[in-house]
Amino acid sequence: MDLARIRLICAAICASLALSGSASCAQDGLMEKPHKSLLRTEAVEYLYPEQVTLPAGKSSPVTLHFRIQPNLHINSHTPREQYLIPTVFSIPESSGVRLADATYPAGADFTLPADPNEKLLVYSGDFAIETKIVATPGDHLVEAKLRYQACDQNACMPPKTITVPIDVIGK
Amino acid sequence: MKRNTIVIGITLLILATFAWAGWANWEYRKQAAERALAAASHAELVPATAGDVSAEASRLTGNPAPDFTLQDLSGASVSLTSFKGKPLLINFWATWCGPCKIETPWLIELQNEYGPKGFQIIGISTEGNDLKPDDKDGWAHDKAAIAKFVKEQRMQYPVLINGDSLVGKYGGLDVMPTSVYVDRNGKVVAVQLGISSKEDMAAHIEKAIASGS
Numbered sequence: 001m002d003l004a005r006i007r008l009i010c011a012a013i014c015a016s017l018a019l020s021g022s023a024s025c026a027q028d029g030l031m032e033k034p035h036k037s038l039l040r041t042e043a044v045e046y047l048y049p050e051q052v053t054l055p056a057g058k059s060s061p062v063t064l065h066f067r068i069q070p071n072l073h074i075n076s077h078t079p080r081e082q083y084l085i086p087t088v089f090s091i092p093e094s095s096g097v098r099l100a101d102a103t104y105p106a107g108a109d110f111t112l113p114a115d116p117n118e119k120l121l122v123y124s125g126d127f128a129i130e131t132k133i134v135a136t137p138g139d140h141l142v143e144a145k146l147r148y149q150a151c152d153q154n155a156c157m158p159p160k161t162i163t164v165p166i167d168v169i170g171k
Numbered sequence: 172m173k174r175n176t177i178v179i180g181i182t183l184l185i186l187a188t189f190a191w192a193g194w195a196n197w198e199y200r201k202q203a204a205e206r207a208l209a210a211a212s213h214a215e216l217v218p219a220t221a222g223d224v225s226a227e228a229s230r231l232t233g234n235p236a237p238d239f240t241l242q243d244l245s246g247a248s249v250s251l252t253s254f255k256g257k258p259l260l261i262n263f264w265a266t267w268c269g270p271c272k273i274e275t276p277w278l279i280e281l282q283n284e285y286g287p288k289g290f291q292i293i294g295i296s297t298e299g300n301d302l303k304p305d306d307k308d309g310w311a312h313d314k315a316a317i318a319k320f321v322k323e324q325r326m327q328y329p330v331l332i333n334g335d336s337l338v339g340k341y342g343g344l345d346v347m348p349t350s351v352y353v354d355r356n357g358k359v360v361a362v363q364l365g366i367s368s369k370e371d372m373a374a375h376i377e378k379a380i381a382s383g384s
Contacts, residue, residue, distance in 0.1 A: 083320065085267045114273045114366060149267055155346045155365030156268040158299025 043072050043150035043157060046164045047126070056137040056170035059100045064089065064129045064164065066146065073122040074148040076107030080121050085149035085159050089129050096140040097168045101132040113153055135170030142166045230342065231351060231359045236261065237340035241295065241331035244318050249331055251293075251357075258290050258379040259353040260372070263297045263334050266320045268347040270366045275324045277369040282328050285376050289355075294326060297334030297344055350375070354382035 047065040054060040068074060075084045091099040105128065107121040144164040150157050231237075236259070240250040251261075262278060264271035282292045296317045302309040314332060321330050338344045341351065342362070352361040352375045360382045361375045 081269075083266055083272075083316070084269070112269060112273060114270070114368075118269075120269065151269060152365075154367070155270055155348070156265070157345060158265070158297075158347070159267065 042069065043160065044068050044074060044146065044148055044162060046146070046162065049166065051167040051169065052133075053169040053171060054133060054135045056135055059132045059134050062131050062133050062166075064131060064144075064166075065126065066128070067126050068124050068150070071152050072150045073110055073120075073124040073152075074150045076121040076123055077104035078107070078121065080119065084120070085147075087123065087146070087148045089131065089144065089146050089164070091133070091142060091144045095142045095144075096136045096138065096170075097142045098134045099131060099144075100134050103130040105129075133168065135168045137170045140168045140170065142168050229362065231362050234359055235357050236351060236353045236359050237337070239337055239340065241333055241336070243329060243331050244314060244321065249293075249329060254291055254293065255357065256289075256355055258288075258355050258376070258382075259351075260290070260292045260376060260379070261295060261351040261353060262292060263295050263337075263341070263344055263347060263349040263351075265296065265298050265347045266316045267298070271348045272320075272324065274348055274366045274372075275326060277372060279325065279327060281369065281372055281376060284373075285380065288380055290376060290380060292328040294328060294330040295334035295337070296330065296332045297337075297347065297349075299335060299344075299347075302333075302335075352376065352379040354379045356382075358382070 045067045047067055049062070049064070052060075052062050054062070074087050077086050077088065079086055087104065089099070089102050089104075091097055105123060107123055110120045110122040110124070111118065112120070142165070144166060145161050146164050147159065147161040149159040236251060238251050240248050243249050260278070260281075262274075264274075278292055278294070282290070296313075298313055298317075300309070300313070302313060317330070317332055320326075334341075334344065341349070346364040348364075348366060350361075350363040350372065351359055352363075354360050360379050363371070363375065
């Protein structure tokens with residue numbers, strides 16, 4: 001009984017030391033690849049999640065939340081006019097994480113004061129993209145991308161691609 | 172009793188180690204997030220509202236319009252100097268810009284109205300896509316989209332491409348459309364960001380015509 005207890009305690013100590021060691025190792029690795037979190041841009045800001053834990057190898061739902069600055073709007077994923085640049089979310093192929101699917105919000109009708117006849121389909125304020133992500137086992141600091149083109153009522157800004165930093169842990 | 176004390180002590184040690192590992196991990200991630208935020212929060216010019224003139228653009232006013240040589244859709248080189256002596260509206264626009272599309276019919280009408288007085292509009296497509304000079308496919312796609320827009324909108328005034336190469340000279344060009352009004356002497360008399368109304372544009376044009384007379 002006493003021997004069993006001692007073995008149990010020893011195992012627990014080894015496990016805790018291994019855990020703390022792996023945390024240190026992970027941190028050393030991360031030092032070379034800074035985690036770009038809470039990235040702010042002037043037109044669109046990524047809000048959350050910063051970190052998700054998913055079952056490795058399985059397509060899992062992750063909802064990504066964004067905020068558009070007041071008085072600005074961006075085109076929806078499916079703008080009505082072909083000449084407008086759609087909002088598109090993507091994940092780089094070499095990140096250890098794959099984007100299996102992305103469902104974008106429908107968007108809302110918006111009319112520029114100078115052209116009341118044309119209805120645009122836009123996002124404004126907060127919006128969310130519902131994704132399905134497949135992660136390989138391990139900790140992946142994914143630098144996903146959101147491409148958008150923002151305007152206000154009278155002017156537009158050039159298209160922009162922002163980094164969407166997500167710490168994806170596949171278990 | 173002594174054995175129990177040892178067990179409790181070791182258990183506390185384990186718990187403390189776990190707590191330390193968790194805290195260290197959380198602290199590291201917090202610091203990494205702060206570093207990333209600091210790296211990302213670089214200065215970037217953004218218009219507050221259309222019509223406001225950014226500090227860079229406002230520096231143009233009262234100074235000679237920066238010279239340029241760009242290609243038109245046929246590939247011919249066109250320089251600002253080739254319009255010497257004419258009051259001008261240099262209109263930076265983009266194919267993806269809804270307000271630019273609204274403004275274009277006004278520009279056509281204004282060209283027709285003030286053209287007989289020597290006034291000339293120069294449209295410069297500024298797509299903001301940072302194409303490299305050797306990106307043939309990119310440029311071909313760009314030119315096709317511009318040509319389509321020009322044809323659909325029936326733009327009769329000269330249209331040049333690659334306005335992005337003038338970002339440094341013309342104050343950032345981070346707002347489309349940007350209209351630069353130039354008098355006969357080549358001096359910038361007004362800069363307008365975004366659209367307002369045809370009447371506002373006409374007033375600026377009349378100022379450009381009157382200024383260099």
